[in-house]
Amino acid sequence: MAGQLRAYRRQIRSVQATKKITRAMELIAASRIIKAQANVRASTPYARALTRAVSAAASNASLDHPLITEKPQVRRAAVLLLSSDRGLAGAYSSSVLREGERLTAALRAEGKEVSPYLVGRKAASFYRFRRRDVTAEWAGFTDSPRYEHAKEIGERLVADFGREAAEGGVDEIHVVYTHFVSMVTQEPRVIRLLPLEVVEGAGEQDGELMPLYSFEPSPEAVLDALLPQYVNSRVYNCLLQAAASELAARQRAMKSATDNADELIKSLTRLANNARQADITQEITEIVGGADALSSAGSRA
Amino acid sequence: MPLQVELVAADRSVWSGEATLVRARTVDGEIGIMAGHEPLLAVLAEGEVSVTGTGGGTTVHVDGGFFSVDSDTVTIVAETVREGTGRAAEDR
Numbered sequence: 001m002a003g004q005l006r007a008y009r010r011q012i013r014s015v016q017a018t019k020k021i022t023r024a025m026e027l028i029a030a031s032r033i034i035k036a037q038a039n040v041r042a043s044t045p046y047a048r049a050l051t052r053a054v055s056a057a058a059s060n061a062s063l064d065h066p067l068i069t070e071k072p073q074v075r076r077a078a079v080l081l082l083s084s085d086r087g088l089a090g091a092y093s094s095s096v097l098r099e100g101e102r103l104t105a106a107l108r109a110e111g112k113e114v115s116p117y118l119v120g121r122k123a124a125s126f127y128r129f130r131r132r133d134v135t136a137e138w139a140g141f142t143d144s145p146r147y148e149h150a151k152e153i154g155e156r157l158v159a160d161f162g163r164e165a166a167e168g169g170v171d172e173i174h175v176v177y178t179h180f181v182s183m184v185t186q187e188p189r190v191i192r193l194l195p196l197e198v199v200e201g202a203g204e205q206d207g208e209l210m211p212l213y214s215f216e217p218s219p220e221a222v223l224d225a226l227l228p229q230y231v232n233s234r235v236y237n238c239l240l241q242a243a244a245s246e247l248a249a250r251q252r253a254m255k256s257a258t259d260n261a262d263e264l265i266k267s268l269t270r271l272a273n274n275a276r277q278a279d280i281t282q283e284i285t286e287i288v289g290g291a292d293a294l295s296s297a298g299s300r301a
Numbered sequence: 302m303p304l305q306v307e308l309v310a311a312d313r314s315v316w317s318g319e320a321t322l323v324r325a326r327t328v329d330g331e332i333g334i335m336a337g338h339e340p341l342l343a344v345l346a347e348g349e350v351s352v353t354g355t356g357g358g359t360t361v362h363v364d365g366g367f368f369s370v371d372s373d374t375v376t377i378v379a380e381t382v383r384e385g386t387g388r389a390a391e392d393r
Contacts, residue, residue: 043313214340215342217329
């Protein structure tokens with residue numbers, strides 16, 4: 001019986017150790033979300049200036065830039081999946097992957113080939129396990145992406161977009177990422193990255209008119225220089241959103257793990273107390289029983 | 302009336318404030334912007350951008366990007382901005 005008590009105590013100790021780890025991970029994730037959100041905010045002025053400039057240039061240049069024009073026949077579509085490098089973030093990666101699967105199926109149904117571009121080790125191992133071909137993959141920065149990473153991805157995507165489908169190029173590019181709505185809500189989203197949908201006059205706010213810019217060297221050249229930067233900035237924004245979502249998902253997952261550890265410790269402590277009490281009761285019964293036997297034996301003698 | 306200048310990199314806002322003169326190198330050559338300049342959207346070449354502020358300016362090295370001028374607001378946008386270069390010290 002004492003063995004059972006020892007087993008409970010060992011279990012409690014192990015759960016306590018796990019609880020310390022999940023608690024630490026929760027705190028780390030919580031502190032890094034603040035930084036991730038600050039990064040999202042810090043990148044907003046750049047994105048805003050760029051969007052404004054692109055729509056100004058687009059309304060002045062003839063709209064036949066290859067990055068804006070829809071290709072008449074779409075034979076291959078690229079899907080960029082933004083997952084995480086590490087697990088222990090609840091359903092974060094799996095919901096992105098599920099959304100990716102859904103999009104892939106939809107694109108295939110339209111008769112398009114799909115070439116996957118993966119970010120994060122979770123997506124890479126998902127594809128490797130299913131022995132699927134992967135066009136490109138990046139990993140190692142999903143929880144703190146820097147602009148260089150976005151640039152690398154963006155340049156690769158633009159380069160592939162520029163090539164013919166027959167040479168391994170793609171005709172349209174979709175991104176699946178997790179949008180950070182709030183600390184409690186993050187939702188997987190699909191956006192079409194290329195060809196870009198430039199909304200003319202998107203930079204106009206409150207009826208403010210777009211000034212008549214003069215362009216140097218020319219509207220077309222300005223647009224030419226801006227669009228790849230715009231793509232990079234879109235990718236960067238998606239990476240930042242995904243990073244904030246990943247951290248929020250991890251924080252929530254680790255919080256519920258910590259709470260669950262508390263519950264486990266509580267019920268195990270009850271069981272251990274029960275076992276200890278049972279031990280004591282049994283000992284008392286044995287002693288009383290033994291004393292009774294002795295005294296009755298003594299009175300008879 | 303001074304210029305309102307905002308200098309932003311992809312991941313942060315580098316400098317913002319009032320200035321009297323902005324010098325930059327576009328793909329066509331050097332350009333100086335003072336208050337009252339016509340609206341302009343120009344592509345930057347790799348090089349230095351210097352802002353002469355009303356209360357101290359800044360000189361940075363950019364690797365391309367663009368800048369826009371409209372109604373005395375100058376927005377300089379570059380993917381990467383490196384602050385403080387050797388050249389800047391010589392210029393002064």
